[in-house]
Amino acid sequence: xxxxxxxxxxxxxxxxxxxxxxxxxxxxxxxxxxxxxxxxxxxxxxxxxxxxxxxxxxxxxxxxxxxxxxxxxxxxxxxxxxxxxxxxxxxxxxxxxxxxxxxxxxxxxxxxxxxxxxxxxxxxxxxxxxxxxxxxxxxxxxxxxxxxxxxxxxxxxxxxxxxxxxxxxxxxxxxxxxxxxxxxxxxxxxxxxxxxxxxxxxxxxxxxxxxxxxxxxxxxxxxxxxxxxxxxxxxxxxxxxxxxxxxxxxx
Amino acid sequence: xxxxxxxxxxxxxxxxxxxxxxxxxxxxxxxxxxxxxxxxxxxxxxxxxxxxxxxxxxxxxxxxxxxxxxxxxxxxxxxxxxxxxxxxxxxxxxxxxxxxxxxxxxxxxxxxxxxxxxxxxxxxxxxxxxxxxxxxxxxxxxxxxxxxxxxxxxxxxxxxxxxxxxxxxxxxxxxxxxxxxxxxxxxxxxxxxxxxxxxxxxxxxxxxxxxxxxxxxxxxxxxxxxxxxxxxxxxxxxxxxxxxxxxxxxxxxxxxxxxxxxxxxxxxxxxxxxxxxxx
Numbered sequence: 001x002x003x004x005x006x007x008x009x010x011x012x013x014x015x016x017x018x019x020x021x022x023x024x025x026x027x028x029x030x031x032x033x034x035x036x037x038x039x040x041x042x043x044x045x046x047x048x049x050x051x052x053x054x055x056x057x058x059x060x061x062x063x064x065x066x067x068x069x070x071x072x073x074x075x076x077x078x079x080x081x082x083x084x085x086x087x088x089x090x091x092x093x094x095x096x097x098x099x100x101x102x103x104x105x106x107x108x109x110x111x112x113x114x115x116x117x118x119x120x121x122x123x124x125x126x127x128x129x130x131x132x133x134x135x136x137x138x139x140x141x142x143x144x145x146x147x148x149x150x151x152x153x154x155x156x157x158x159x160x161x162x163x164x165x166x167x168x169x170x171x172x173x174x175x176x177x178x179x180x181x182x183x184x185x186x187x188x189x190x191x192x193x194x195x196x197x198x199x200x201x202x203x204x205x206x207x208x209x210x211x212x213x214x215x216x217x218x219x220x221x222x223x224x225x226x227x228x229x230x231x232x233x234x235x236x237x238x239x240x241x242x243x244x245x246x247x248x249x250x251x
Numbered sequence: 252x253x254x255x256x257x258x259x260x261x262x263x264x265x266x267x268x269x270x271x272x273x274x275x276x277x278x279x280x281x282x283x284x285x286x287x288x289x290x291x292x293x294x295x296x297x298x299x300x301x302x303x304x305x306x307x308x309x310x311x312x313x314x315x316x317x318x319x320x321x322x323x324x325x326x327x328x329x330x331x332x333x334x335x336x337x338x339x340x341x342x343x344x345x346x347x348x349x350x351x352x353x354x355x356x357x358x359x360x361x362x363x364x365x366x367x368x369x370x371x372x373x374x375x376x377x378x379x380x381x382x383x384x385x386x387x388x389x390x391x392x393x394x395x396x397x398x399x400x401x402x403x404x405x406x407x408x409x410x411x412x413x414x415x416x417x418x419x420x421x422x423x424x425x426x427x428x429x430x431x432x433x434x435x436x437x438x439x440x441x442x443x444x445x446x447x448x449x450x451x452x453x454x455x456x457x458x459x460x461x462x463x464x465x466x467x468x469x470x471x472x473x474x475x476x477x478x479x480x481x482x483x484x485x486x487x488x489x490x491x492x493x494x495x496x497x498x499x500x501x502x503x504x505x506x507x508x509x510x511x512x513x514x515x516x517x518x519x520x521x522x523x524x525x526x527x528x529x530x
Contacts, residue, residue, distance in 0.1 A: 141504060148512035161486070168487040172496045176505075177512055194477045205485040 002123040003130040005249055006150040010166030012043075012137040014156040015187040018220070019242070020134040021049040022230045023154075025080065026239075026246035028088030029230075032129040035075070035122055037061065037093040039115070039146060040136040041105045044095035048225050050078040052094060060096035064118055065110040071118040072125040080231050091126050112145050119149065130250055139170060147174050152181045152249055154211065158188045159198060164205070171206050183211040185245065191215050212245045214238060276451045280458055283311065288462030292469060298356035300470055304463040305343045305355075308434055311459065312417070312452050315436035315445075316346035318365055318401065319354075320374050321421075321467070322429055339378055339431055341365035349411060364408055365401065368431070372400035377418040378428045383457060387447035389413040389435070401433060417448040419456050421464035429467060432460055 007020040020036060028034040038046045041062065047053075056076070064071040075091045083090055096102065123131055133150065135143045147153055153174050157163040167184075174182050186202055189195065195213040203210050217238050220229055230239040258266065287307045294300040305317040320339040343354035344364050353359030368374035373384045389399035390412070397403035402413035413435045421430040434456065437448045448456075499505050 139499070144499075144505065144508055148508050149515060164485050164487055165492065168492050169495045172492065173499060173505075176496070176500050177509055178516075180516070190476065197477070201485055205487060 002128045003152060003250065004119065004123075004133065004150045005130060005152040005154065006133045006135055006146045007154050007156065008135045008143060008147065008170065009137050009156040009163075010139070010170050011157075011163050014137070014158050014163065015214075016137065016156045017046040017134050018049065018225060018229070019154075019156055019185065019187060019214075020132050021046055021228050022239075022242045023246045023249065024090055024132045025083060025228045026230050026243045027130055027132075027250045028079070028083040028090045029086045029243070030247070030250065031087040032250060033089045033091075033127055035091045035093065035126055035128045035131040036134060037119065037122065037131065038095045038134050039142060040134055041095045041110075041142075042102060042136055044097055044102075045225070046134050047092060047094040047097070049228055050080075050090070050092055051227075052076065052078065052092070054097050057094050057097065060094050060101070061118075062096040062101050062105060062110075064093075065105075065114055067114075070125075071121050075122065075126060080228065082231055082234070091122075091128070093122065112142055115142070116145065116149055138166075139173065144173065144177070147179055148177045150179055152183070153179045154183050154185055154245075154249065155208075156185045156187050157202075159186060159190075159193065159202075168206065171208055182208055183248070184208050185211050186213045188216045189213055191217075211248055212241050214241060272451055276455060279311070279455050284455060284459050284462070287459060288466070291463055291466035294466065294470070296356065297470060297474075298354075300355075300466060301343050302355035302357065304432065304459075304466075305345050308432055308456055308459055308463075309345060309347070311455055312434055312448060313438045313440055313443075314417075314434040314448075315348050315438060316351070316411075317343070317432065317434045318345075319343040320368055320431045320433070339368035339374055341367065346409075346411065349409060351409075364405065366404055369400060373398075373416060373418045374401055374431045374433055377420050377431050377433075381420050381422060381426070381428050383420070383453055384416075384418040385448055385450075385453055386416040387414075389416045402435065414445045415447045417453060417456065419453070419460045421460045421467065423464055423468050429464055432456070432463070 007016055007023070009016045017040070024034045024036045036046060038044050038061065047057065059069050059074040061074055063069050064074050071093065075093050077089065078092045079089045119131060122128065133146045135146050155167060155170055155174070157167045171182065184202055184206060186198055189198055195215070198213050199210045215238065219233055219236060220238070223229055223232060230242050233239055291300060291303055294303060301319055305319045308314070309317045318341050321342050322338050341354070341361050344361055345352055351364065353364065354361040368378065373386065377384045386399055389402040390397050399413060399416045402416055405411055405413060415437050416433060416435045417437070418431050418433040420428045421432060423429045434448065436445050437452065438444065439446045
């Protein structure tokens with residue numbers, strides 16, 4: 001049965017979308033058929049990591065939510081060559097980047113129930129092994145919905161005071177929604193910080209296992225979302241850490 | 252010698268010798284000191300870092316011994332700039348001919364062999380003036396007095412006769428002296444006789460000390476950051492969290508969402524009652 005994984009963070013700027021792309025690619029490198037749905041309709045961005053631009057996106061998640069098309073018609077095969085060679089596949093369902101359509105969503109909203117139905121249809125139509133949901137940061141009905149239907153929830157935070165309180169609320173809500181598996185990923189950690197000490201502090205504060213403590217890395221900053229880091233820098237220690245987290249998620 | 256007159260054979264030999272010496276110094280800097288500096292920068296263990304500074308410097312000069320003095324690395328730059336020279340504490344002592352290797356990764360009783368630098372000693376002098384102190388002879392044989400306090404103290408403990416002594420300050424990024432490296436009894440490479448520290452070799456050691464100071468400061472900076480994260484406090488206002496969670500979980504939307512999630516997980520289909528809604 002396909003696994004649904006939500007990648008969430010309370011605040012923006014934690015590296016959630018970048019991490020989602022990397023975890024998805026890493027899972028697909030294990031020969032899995034992986035779907036990624038960008039539910040951050042207000043500020044979509046994960047498509048950039050897979051080299052997609054506005055011209056290439058003819059149908060998006062927005063079109064499905066407004067009843068214009070079946071959801072699988074808004075899915076794009078973005079399988080990178082190394083993943084294809086490994087027998088895996090990556091399908092991306094992007095959100096529209098047209099400002100008019102974003103404004104329409106903000107103005108009119110959408111049927112979240114239809115979103116849930118769409119996720120199920122995606123899994124079936126594309127024969128997915130796992131589906132990653134890249135959520136909008138913060139707590140709203142859509143993010144709570146994503147959590148409620150997920151088998152795994154990964155909450156991303158930085159070692160930053162602005163992230164702590166909101167992450168605590170998110171973790172508690174996830175517990176109340178009885179998410180089967182929950183983990184934390186501490187991202188953008190300054191290299192001089194002791195990873196073991198960070199892990200210990202965070203696990204103690206939240207009572208949730210930390211799947212990874214990922215260092216702030218120059219190569220990631222320089223890459224600037226132009227590609228999927230784990231594929232571009234496959235031998236980098238950070239890529240190995242992310243593959244480790246992906247293995248924990250899909251196992 | 253005027254610029255117009257050709258050099259005689261002796262002058263030419265002297266000039267060529269100087270050129271050779273400069274070339275040799277440049278080679279040492281390029282091929283020995285810079286790689287040592289790079290290696291120091293990557294050293295991750297404090298004791299080994301300090302040992303390498305002393306041992307590599309000794310090898311460069313073929314010195315019989317060396318002592319590294321450091322100010323307390325945990326004190327601020329401002330504090331260090333106002334502290335007396337007594338704050339320069341020996342942390343590594345090496346003397347090959349006596350088989351002494353204490354401090355750093357080797358551990359052992361440094362304090363029994365060397366005292367902290369005292370006012371008027373060569374180490375204190377080097378620190379105060381932020382300049383090297385090069386003594387061709389640490390002991391005045393004619394008057395029987397020691398010109399180097401550290402050498403005298405070492406003699407009292409070990410009967411070791413220091414002849415040549417070179418104390419070079421380690422200057423931090425801001426220019427303040429964070430330590431002093433004192434080498435003693437340089438030996439001629441050909442016959443291993445004790446000799447003064449040549450000016451060219453002093454410059455090489457000074458270059459090494461620049462890199463060593465950078466490595467020490469970098470290490471201390473990293474440790475401070477790590478200490479900071481060990482003291483990192485994740486503050487969560489549990490009362491506020493409780494209010495925020497309650498406000499959400501007591502909403503009709505959340506209640507129906509939870510019901511729906513349970514139904515989905517139990518394979519009960521959509522669980523769709525009032526769970527549908529618009530964002």
